[in-house]
Amino acid sequence: MTIWRKKTWRTTLHAGLAAAALAATLTLMPxxxxxxxxxxxxxxxxGTWQAAEKKYYFESFEKATGIKVIDVPxxxxxxxxxxxxxxxxxWDLVQxxxxxxxxxxxxxQLFEALxxxxxxxxxxxxxxxxxxxxxxxxxxxxxxxxxxxxxxxKAPTSWTDFFDLKKFPGKRGFLxxxxxxxxxxxxxxxxAKKDLYPITVDRALKKWDTIKNDVVFWEQWPQAPGLLxxxxxxxxxxxxxxIGGLLQQEKEAPVAFIWNQGIMTVDFLAIPxxxxxxxxxxxxxxxxxxxxxxxxxxxxxxxxxSNTKAFDLLDEKTxxxxxxxxxxKDELIVFNDLWWSDNLDPLTEIWNKWKLAK
Amino acid sequence: MILVRKPGPTFRDHAGDVREQTFDRLLTRFGxxxxxxxxxxxxxxxxxxxxxxxxxxxxxxxxxTLKFYERLAAAPExxxxxxxxxxxxxxxxxxxxxxxxxxxxxxxIAQPTARAIMMxxxxxxxWTNILVRCYAWMLVLQTKGxxxxxxxxxxxxxxxxxxxxxxxxxxxxxxxxxxxxxxxxTLYAGxxxxxxxxxxxxxxxxxxxxRAFLAVxxxxxxxxxxxxxxxxxxxxxxFYVTPALLxxxxxxxxxxxxSTYFSDxxxxxxxxxxxxxxxxxxxxxxxxxxxxERNRTRVAA
Amino acid sequence: xxxxxxxxxxxxxPWVLGALVLVFLALPLFVVIPTAFSASSLLRFxxxxxxxxxxxxxxxxxxxxxxxxxxxxxxxxxxxxxxLLGLGLAITFDRFTFRGxxxxxxxxxxxxxxxxxxxxxxxxxxxxxxxxxxxxxxxVIGHTVVTFPYATVVIGASLxxxxxxxxxxxxxxxxxxxRAFSEVxxxLIAPGIAISALFGFLVSFDEVxxxxxxxxxxxxTLPRQIWDGIRFDLNPTIAAVATLLIxxxxxxxxxxxxxxxxxxxxxxxxx
Numbered sequence: 001m002t003i004w005r006k007k008t009w010r011t012t013l014h015a016g017l018a019a020a021a022l023a024a025t026l027t028l029m030p031x032x033x034x035x036x037x038x039x040x041x042x043x044x045x046x047g048t049w050q051a052a053e054k055k056y057y058f059e060s061f062e063k064a065t066g067i068k069v070i071d072v073p074x075x076x077x078x079x080x081x082x083x084x085x086x087x088x089x090x091w092d093l094v095q096x097x098x099x100x101x102x103x104x105x106x107x108x109q110l111f112e113a114l115x116x117x118x119x120x121x122x123x124x125x126x127x128x129x130x131x132x133x134x135x136x137x138x139x140x141x142x143x144x145x146x147x148x149x150x151x152x153x154k155a156p157t158s159w160t161d162f163f164d165l166k167k168f169p170g171k172r173g174f175l176x177x178x179x180x181x182x183x184x185x186x187x188x189x190x191x192a193k194k195d196l197y198p199i200t201v202d203r204a205l206k207k208w209d210t211i212k213n214d215v216v217f218w219e220q221w222p223q224a225p226g227l228l229x230x231x232x233x234x235x236x237x238x239x240x241x242x243i244g245g246l247l248q249q250e251k252e253a254p255v256a257f258i259w260n261q262g263i264m265t266v267d268f269l270a271i272p273x274x275x276x277x278x279x280x281x282x283x284x285x286x287x288x289x290x291x292x293x294x295x296x297x298x299x300x301x302x303x304x305x306s307n308t309k310a311f312d313l314l315d316e317k318t319x320x321x322x323x324x325x326x327x328x329k330d331e332l333i334v335f336n337d338l339w340w341s342d343n344l345d346p347l348t349e350i351w352n353k354w355k356l357a358k
Numbered sequence: 359m360i361l362v363r364k365p366g367p368t369f370r371d372h373a374g375d376v377r378e379q380t381f382d383r384l385l386t387r388f389g390x391x392x393x394x395x396x397x398x399x400x401x402x403x404x405x406x407x408x409x410x411x412x413x414x415x416x417x418x419x420x421x422x423t424l425k426f427y428e429r430l431a432a433a434p435e436x437x438x439x440x441x442x443x444x445x446x447x448x449x450x451x452x453x454x455x456x457x458x459x460x461x462x463x464x465x466x467i468a469q470p471t472a473r474a475i476m477m478x479x480x481x482x483x484x485w486t487n488i489l490v491r492c493y494a495w496m497l498v499l500q501t502k503g504x505x506x507x508x509x510x511x512x513x514x515x516x517x518x519x520x521x522x523x524x525x526x527x528x529x530x531x532x533x534x535x536x537x538x539x540x541x542x543x544t545l546y547a548g549x550x551x552x553x554x555x556x557x558x559x560x561x562x563x564x565x566x567x568x569r570a571f572l573a574v575x576x577x578x579x580x581x582x583x584x585x586x587x588x589x590x591x592x593x594x595x596x597f598y599v600t601p602a603l604l605x606x607x608x609x610x611x612x613x614x615x616x617s618t619y620f621s622d623x624x625x626x627x628x629x630x631x632x633x634x635x636x637x638x639x640x641x642x643x644x645x646x647x648x649x650x651e652r653n654r655t656r657v658a659a
Numbered sequence: 660x661x662x663x664x665x666x667x668x669x670x671x672x673p674w675v676l677g678a679l680v681l682v683f684l685a686l687p688l689f690v691v692i693p694t695a696f697s698a699s700s701l702l703r704f705x706x707x708x709x710x711x712x713x714x715x716x717x718x719x720x721x722x723x724x725x726x727x728x729x730x731x732x733x734x735x736x737x738x739x740x741x742x743l744l745g746l747g748l749a750i751t752f753d754r755f756t757f758r759g760x761x762x763x764x765x766x767x768x769x770x771x772x773x774x775x776x777x778x779x780x781x782x783x784x785x786x787x788x789x790x791x792x793x794x795x796x797x798x799v800i801g802h803t804v805v806t807f808p809y810a811t812v813v814i815g816a817s818l819x820x821x822x823x824x825x826x827x828x829x830x831x832x833x834x835x836x837x838r839a840f841s842e843v844x845x846x847l848i849a850p851g852i853a854i855s856a857l858f859g860f861l862v863s864f865d866e867v868x869x870x871x872x873x874x875x876x877x878x879x880t881l882p883r884q885i886w887d888g889i890r891f892d893l894n895p896t897i898a899a900v901a902t903l904l905i906x907x908x909x910x911x912x913x914x915x916x917x918x919x920x921x922x923x924x925x926x927x928x929x930x
Contacts, residue, residue: 031920046887073887078621078780079872086787176602177622187900212607216524219602223496232500232523248705345623352615353435355607385837390755391749397767400744405770405804408781457683460676462910471916476709478912479681484861484902486691487885494687504690536682540809543854548816550850555840567670581819589812593770616774626780633777640772 005217039068040092040277040284046073049301053288054295061287067280079291080272084110089274089322093256093281098337099344102135108132112271112278123309133268136288140303140323140332141180142262144238146170146228147247148253159188162235163211170234171226176217178351179340180237180263181208183333187261197336201347207312217355229253244302264323264332266306298322316319391567416630426631436615440635443611446526447594450533454590455542457534459583463575464543480539480575488536492603495532499523499604528604533597541590548582588647595640612636661916663670688905695898705878713899723884723900730864730881733795737860744803745810745855750840752811752817768812770805777909779872782815793875801873802863809862810855819849 021106042058050073058069075094083089111132121129128135134260149170161163161168162184174181182199185207191224209214216233218224225246231254243257253331269288287293294305295313304324305311311319319325340347345348411555416426430436461480465473498504499522506519522528552575560570598613612632619629695713697706717723718909734758752764770778782801791797821844845852867882874883885897 002376005913070876074871074883076621076871077624078776079783081626082780082784082872083623083787086784088790088792090787090792215607217607223493223603226493227500230497230500231502345625345628348618348623349433352439352610353433353576354612355436356438385835389836390751394751395747397744397748398763400803400807401767401770404782404785404800405778408768408785409773409777410781411784412777412781457676457680460673461680464673464677470919474904474912474916476677476681478909479684480689481861481908482866482905483684485908486687486901487865487882487897488867489885490691490901491687494690497690498686504686507747535684535687538680540858543857544809544813544816547813547851548820548856551817551820551847553822578820582816585812585816585819588768589771589809592768596771596774598774613774617776620774620776620780630777633774636774637772641762641765641769645761645766648761648764650742 029295036114037066037068038277038280039070040098041090042069042071042093042095042281043075043091043286044071044095045075049241049303050316052297052301056293056300057284057288060293061092061284064287065120065280065283067283068286080110084273086152087274089272089276092275092277094270095136096133096268097334098266098268099341101130101268101270102338102341103130104341108273110273111273112273114147114271114285115282118282119289121289123291123307124289125308127308128266128268130268133270134285134289135266135306136269137267138322138324138327139265139267140229140240140259140262140304140326141237141265141335142240142243142257143184143235143260144224144228144243144255144257145235146231146233147256148231148358149234154257155256156235157260159184160190163188163207165211165214166345168235171232172211172215173218173224173233173236174215175221175237176219178305178347179344180335181351182347183263183335184237184261193330193333194331197339198263199343200337201350205350208354225255228255244321259326259331262323262326262332263335264304264327265335363507412626412630413634414630415626416628416634419434419627426627428439429628430631430635436612436632436635439612439615441611442609443595443613443636444639446529446533446597446609446611447591448539449526450530450594451587451591453530453534454537454594455583455587458541458545458586462549465542465546466549466552480542483535483539484585488599489603490537492532492600495528495535495604499528499531523604525606526609527618528606529601529609532600532604533594536597536600537590537593540593542585544586544589545579547581548585549579552578584651588644592640592644595636664830677881680899688901691898692902692905694768694895695902697895697898713894713896714903716896717899717903722879723881723896725877726879726881726884727900729795729798729878733798733880734860734864734901736799737806737863738856740799740803741806741810741859742814742852742856744807746852748811749814749818749851768808771808775805775868779869782869783872792873793878795878797873798870798878798880801869802866805866805869806859806862809858813858814848817848817859821847854914 003201042053044053050071054069054071058071062068072091075091075096077096077100080091080094083091096111101111107113108131113131114310116129116135119134121134124135143156143159143162147155150156150168156162156168162172174184182197182201182204185204186196186199187193189207216227216238218227221239221242224233224236225242227233228236228238229246229250238257240259240262243255244254246253262355267333269285271278271285275281291305291307291309292313294307294310297303298305298310298314299318300320304322307322308324308328311325314322323332327334361605386552417423424610454530461476465476468476486494496503501519501521501523503523505522510517510519522531557570558580560574561567565573595611596613598611598617601609601611602614602617612635616629616632616636619625619632623629693706696709696711698708698710698712748767752760764799779801782797782804786792786794786797791800807886825847826843830844833846834842865882866880867886870880870883871886874880881900887898888894888897
């Protein structure tokens with residue numbers, strides 16, 4: 001019995017040590033060489049847009065200044081808030097949607113105030129320069145439709161057509177959020193652009209009641225083009241760049257969109273509060289506002305530049321594809337992210353309440 | 359926490375050297391602690407602490423406040439959303455368990471080769487990320503998707519396409535698909551431990567296969583069945599990707615709202631309050647369930 | 660028993676049910692696998708055009724390869740850790756009674772009930788304070804938090820099926836508790852332990868929300884890589900990844916079968 005006990009104890013001990021050794025080996029990651037150059041971390045939306053940012057902004061920035069840019073594709077407001085709360089800020093520059101950087105005192109708690117003596121902003125419209133962020137790109141959320149359902153001549157021309165199930169039968173799609181939805185329905189009611197804000201929520205929701213049961217509220221942007229192309233939806237909200245991207249890859253895809261009454265949103269560059277590389281981040285911001293570089297980026301991605309001087313460097317055909325161009329033609333509704341940053345919280349509740357009502 | 363050993367024959371120390379005796383004494387003294395301490399310590403450090411901090415946000419703004427809970431109580435929609443979450447959970451659990459039990463049973467009685475093949479099929483969904491699965495289900499369930507094309511065009515079983523997506527049906531299908539492998543494997547783990555000789559003995563005594571199953575195997579499998587059902591139900595309450603992507607206007611769960619208030623609206627206080635609501639309801643439910651279970655075992659013994 | 664057996668028909672009932680369930684489980688894969696070979700950049704079915712470029716993109720890409728490696732390593736570590744923790748807790752719940760036992764049991768399930776985003780944010784804040792953010796250890800810890808409840812339940816289910824009298828008999832015959840447990844009960848709950856180890860790996864391998872928060876660029880996992888891609892674009896690379904994993908698991912299982920048969924033959928020869 002003594003021999004047995006010794007054996008099991010030893011076997012167990014060996015097994016335990018082996019397991020511990022395995023766990024330890026797995027936990028040790030190879031060390032990468034300590035960086036001799038300054039490194040800043042940029043956090044953006046990922047995908048082809050960020051790949052283009054790397055190509056047209058970050059690589060040339062590193063060549064010119066010696067500062068290395070590590071870009072991560074997972075910008076996330078929760079993470080920023082957590083970082084700032086903990087005092088350990090991992091990101092030095094982020095691409096923020098307009099709603100994250102409204103000109104309010106609360107924004108100072110999350111993002112640094114920018115020093116515009118270091119950042120040249122001529123060419124950028126005054127409305128797109130804020131205390132804690134400066135615009136870098138413009139997007140348009142548009143009405144997209146299936147061309148098999150609505151061929152040329154029968155195509156929709158405005159949001160009013162989106163809400164007209166009789167003349168334009170078929171399922172609708174929209175983002176599962178109150179924003180853009182309220183603007184679209186008020187525009188469909190004929191409310192003029194300058195009178196849109198502050199939004200009369202009741203009136204906007206009443207319009208949605210008329211098509212309530214024929215709408216698919218999709219959760220993620222990539223869902224929309226697919227559902228539209230397969231015919232599951234006849235009309236949907238979508239971002240203009242995605243529809244353009246789909247048509248670039250599949251020229252016969254039965255999809256199209258209209259610029260009229262598209263909702264324009266703006267992305268800003270902002271520095272999380274407490275970043276250890278504020279100077280370098282500001283240099284990168286200035287770098288990304290350069291008209292020539294913005295023009296190259298716009299040509300590659302159909303994302304609108306924030307610096308109007310970039311238009312002078314683009315031909316008409318390319319300009320047609322850019323939201324900011326159509327903004328200058330007064331075709332677009334400008335999304336008022338300041339109003340939304342104040343009202344998103346209560347409106348989320350109202351929106352869910354509306355959705356649940358039979 | 360005082361640990362009391364359940365009654366039973368105790369170990370008697372007879373021959374053996376001093377080393378054995380110390381080992382045994384150490385074992386009796388520290389054995390139990392070594393069992394639960396790592397798990398509990400881990401939970402305290404890496405679950406209770408982080409989640410506790412977040413939960414604290416539900417009453418801080420920054421000073422102590424009950425406004426988030428007042429808001430929660432003020433609107434009846436949140437009670438409705440809680441009910442919807444529980445409803446979706448119950449339906450998913452029901453279908454999952456109905457489908458999982460036969461498969462788990464098959465795994466137990468099958469030959470090793472057949473079992474290996476079945477295991478491969480059961481594990482298949484795990485290799486596809488939840489997002490990929492949801493998008494795949496979209497392609498399968500939409501009006502011109504795989505299922506409807508088969509039913510309407512190929513087999514002519516139905517006249518017009520079935521609404522399988524962006525409604526409760528879609529959500530249940532997606533959730534059951536995710537929960538099934540977990541349910542099957544958990545059931546299998548318990549069912550495999552059952553002594554099949556008891557079933558064969560019953561058959562040897564003259565019972566037909568169905569009777570032997572119903573009278574012997576099924577009752578023996580009840581503890582596993584209960585544990586698995588509980589696990590599946592608890593999991594189903596936490597889903598938010600599947601209802602969000604496959605559900606319709608009225609499929610809103612508490613987990614979805616928490617995600618929205620946390621990540622989009624950045625109202626951590628209210629998001630935490632919602633989570634506390636869900637957690638409180640489930641914890642109470644589970645504690646009662648465990649208490650009932652304990653009584654049942656005691657009575658049986 | 661078999662001739663004129665009126666219940667012969669019922670024997671195939673579980674098999675038919677089982678087959679239906681397995682077809683259901685495999686259904687999405689009929690869409691995912693063809694998409695991996697499609698030329699189009701959008702998840703559409705049936706795919707338009709055929710191409711292997713998504714597989715090329717996967718193998719040629721540093722981030723994807725690194726993410727795969729991280730996911731596998733993390734999966735194994737999480738599997739070990741959560742099984743160990745779960746084993747201890749399951750035995751405690753099975754063998755001992757104490758005040759607050761039911762509450763503790765419910766609390767152990769809590770990580771599965773709290774919305775994952777809360778666990779993610781909470782862990783992130785804590786990790787930021789102690790410097791574990793973006794680290795491999797942090798990832799393993801984060802995933803173990805949501806996998807050890809599975810281990811507790813699965814091993815617990817197995818333990819509940821074991822006849823306690825077997826172990827008590829062993830103790831009565833003079834064995835100490837550890838020996839009785841390891842020689843009698845442990846082999847019986849081997850399925851439970853194996854399944855819980857499997858869950859630990861699979862859940863960690865598939866987990867995305869906690870990974871989003873606690874991983875950094877060097878420790879990104881495969882699901883995180885997929886999520887980052889999907890957030891923006893529906894790129895069939897993710898379908899290619901899924902197809903590769905399925906193929907890999909099929910190969911592993913095939914090898915396991917071959918090995919098992921080979922061992923059995925040698926086992927028979929030895930016996």
